[in-house]
Amino acid sequence: MNEFSRIAIIGGGSWATAIAKILRENEVELNWYMRNVDTSSQFKKLGHNPRYLTDVDFDIDKIRFYNDINQIVEDSDLIIFAIPSAFLKNALSKLTVKLNDKFIVSAIKGIVPDENMIIGDFFHNIYQVPTDNIGVISGPCHAEEVAMERLSYLTISCQDADKANFLAEKLECPYIMTTTSDDIYGTEYAAVLKNVFAIAAGICHGLRYGDNFQSVLISNAIQEIKRFVDTVHPIDRDIKSSAYLGDLLVTCYSQFSRNRTFGTMIGKGYSVKTAQLEMHMIAEGYYAVKCIKEINEKYKVHMPITTAVYNILYDRISPAIEITLLTEELR
Missing domain, CATH: 3.40.50.720 (NAD(P)-binding Rossmann-like Domain)
Incomplete structure (x- = not known):
């Protein structure tokens, strides 16, 4: 080489x-x-x-x-x-x-x-x-x-x-x-989606949801990743491995996660623009959720967490209302 x-x-x-x-x-x-x-x-x-x-x-x-x-x-x-x-x-x-x-x-x-x-x-x-x-x-x-x-x-x-x-x-x-x-396709899409779910985790944290709910959110998030990547690029992959589940966990829970930080600010009532200005860093999930939603218009994968984050960031639906609706879909 x-x-x-x-x-x-x-x-x-x-x-x-x-x-x-x-x-x-x-x-x-x-x-x-x-x-x-x-x-x-x-x-x-x-x-x-x-x-x-x-x-x-x-x-x-x-x-x-x-x-x-x-x-x-x-x-x-x-x-x-x-x-x-x-x-x-x-x-x-x-x-x-x-x-x-x-x-x-x-x-x-x-x-x-x-x-x-x-x-x-x-x-x-x-x-x-x-x-x-x-x-x-x-x-x-x-x-x-x-x-x-x-x-x-x-x-x-x-x-x-x-x-x-x-x-x-x-x-x-x-x-x-x-x-x-x-798996260049699955690892890339998983890396994109985990940022979206980290924003969701941050929003829930900002709304004062606790660890019990966060665990349900993240367990549903990995299922959402699996449904999407298996539809977009169906190959044999272990979604529980570190490239998928591990990356999701650290991004949703870590103090260093800029996407979780961004979501927390949104959950606390910051506007998208204000949160972006105060962070001085790019939260990739903000751009990714719009792209994923548009891509999914073709595939029609069931993605309730992605949809909730999109509704909050782009349709300006109240985070409290949107997450309350999301809680009815998660199990």
């Missing part, structure tokens, strides 16, 4: 920074794209990301920073995208270099708006990247715990087992355990 010796990260947020930290544990020399020139300039001076995970120090001599998307694609073989899905098209808007001979890895837990495509489908359909050249990094794993070097687990999905194993090896270190999968 020497053809993937040049590894790049696209994005300057907390998850991109966490992935960079993991790769540097294995002495991987990185190409790193940040859209904001000032951020990368400060990074080089300070030796750490000036905005996210600021306690994580880097050997700047082992990182090549880029602000030109075409140059970093030209100079890289394996490219990890770790930016909010809502900004992906804009990040690629000036791209003229072909991607179809690169190993493209999604660390984005969202859906591309308007196209309503998961990231793998977006790169396959729009940029003609072969399916075997598409990988997915999924959790359960929060960037903040990576920064603290707390034991975490990652699932690396790719339909080419050699590529999955190569990336898994590069990401495994004393505090990161990895496993591989060929």
Whole structure:
């Protein structure tokens, strides 16, 4: 796998920074794209990301920073995208270099708006990247715990087992355990949906529902994930494994979950706009729930939690009323 010796990260947020930290544990020399020139300039001076995970120090001599998307694609073989899905098209808007001979890895837990495509489908359909050249990094794993070097687990999905194993090896270190999968569709959709359900969990927390109800909510959420992914991409998968159930649990319960935090604010009476402004971070589930609802118009999967979150965020139905109605559907 020497053809993937040049590894790049696209994005300057907390998850991109966490992935960079993991790769540097294995002495991987990185190409790193940040859209904001000032951020990368400060990074080089300070030796750490000036905005996210600021306690994580880097050997700047082992990182090549880029602000030109075409140059970093030209100079890289394996490219990890770790930016909010809502900004992906804009990040690629000036791209003229072909991607179809690169190993493209999604660390984005969202859906591309308007196209309503998961990231793998977006790169396959729009940029003609072969399916075997598409990988997915999924959790359960929060960037903040990576920064603290707390034991975490990652699932690396790719339909080419050699590529999955190569990336898994590069990401495994004393505090990161990895496993591989060929389910690029299921792991991506599950990663999208868990953010929606984390918003639901946060809304319920904000409304002062307790742990007893949260357990019912999450047990119904994993069933909702299973119904959806089995309909959209029906293969044999264990929905109880960490890439699905584990990622759902940590996102719904963790103090580091931005989607749960966003939902809690909504449950407490914040407007969507106010909650977004106060967070200073993107809650992917806000964009994802609209995309999933539109995708599901074709499949017609029974998704009461997704529908409730959509009604609250987009139709501005009272959270208290909508969740009361939801409680009648859950068992």
